[in-house]
Amino acid sequence: MIRLSYDEIIAKIKEKSSLSESELSDKVEKKVAQLAGLVSREGAAHIVASELGIKLVGQLSGRLQIKNILNGMRDVETVGKVMQVFEERQFSTNGREGKVASLQVADETGGIRAVLWNEQAENVKGVKAGDVVKVKSAYVRERNGLKELHLNDRSVLLVNPPGETVDVAVTLAASPQQQKAGVARKKLSELSDADFIVEVLGTVVQVFDMKFFEVCPDCGKRAKPLNGTFTCEQHGAVKPSYSYVMNTVIDDGTETMRLVLFRRMVERLLRKTEQEVLSYRLQPDAFQQVKNDILGNFVKAVVRVNKNDMFDRLELVAQEVYEASPDEEITRLNDELAAAEVNSQKLKEASKVQ
Secondary structure (H helix, E strand, O other): OOEOOHHHHHHHHHHHOOOOHHHHHHHHHHHHHHOOOOOOHHHHHHHHHHHOOOOOOOOOOEEOOHHHOOEOOOOEEEEEEEEEEEEEEEEEEOOEEEEEEEEEEEEOOEEEEEEEEHHHHHHHOOOOOOOEEEEEEEEEEEEOOEEEEEEOOOOEEEEOOOOOOOOOOOOOOOHHHHHHOOOOEOOHHHOOOOOOEEEEEEEEEEEOOOEEEEEOOOOOOEOEEEOOEEEEOOOEEEOOEEEEEEEEEEEOOOOEEEEEEEHHHHHHHHOOOHHHHHHHHHOHHHHHHHHHHHOOOEEEEEEEEEEEOOOOEEEEEEEEEEEOOHHHHHHHHHHHHHHHHHHHHHHHHHHHHO
């Protein structure tokens, strides 16, 4: 079933009429008052659109701009530029194992997450930020209030297809633009195990010793010890390479939470090369100064929220991590305060009308 949020309805009416947002808000509030609470704001907005002769839902499948992709659609095709690549992860549900990977893509109209399941997850390997991708035969689901494109075994992901170009309205790896592309910023105290991918901001207040583990040099999966050697499920006996994980704790003033960083995210946070990080495996004492140096760092991160059942706590797994800019965050806060003031004024005006 196709469902539009209140904001989506208002945006579509604005696009197809000469009415301002405040004028539309007034019409909706009056309609709610006229119907004595018998309809929600979304329902009232639908009625306003109908009275204005505006068709809210047009094409339901086929090639669409991202702004026209709606929850519940099937057989969707779209083209976008890759903004972020999230690493493949394994999962186990009701005794069934699988894997999932995802991409954040955007075009000139907006952004959306593309989620690839099982065999489709393999197609993410080699994809990088800036690539153009065409998604075909995807379906749309909503998660935590955000629309997502899901690709199953019927779907197709084409990377840099000939003749396809995308003018993106957002820039790569910038926090406000991540917001526009569908990654919501949340405070640590607001997180729950219902969250999936969010952006958080915090100060590094604790750093633990790095852990190194053996991986297959061909596929990067965990290599297991067997009879004095190491083996990979896919490639058999191997001479292992090493990967690494680092645990930190961040504080955003509302809560503290463990932030787990794997390999590339470790390198990015520490500003170290792979060779430099690997050197700490044999020289752990050299890592002590590095730990001290990153204490107090102000960082923002796009994270996956995990529930650690053993310790009954939420933990964050970094998908992207950046040095945060205090000036940028001050500007952001000022913008939010200004927007809140505008909304407050609108509510006051609406109450006077009633």
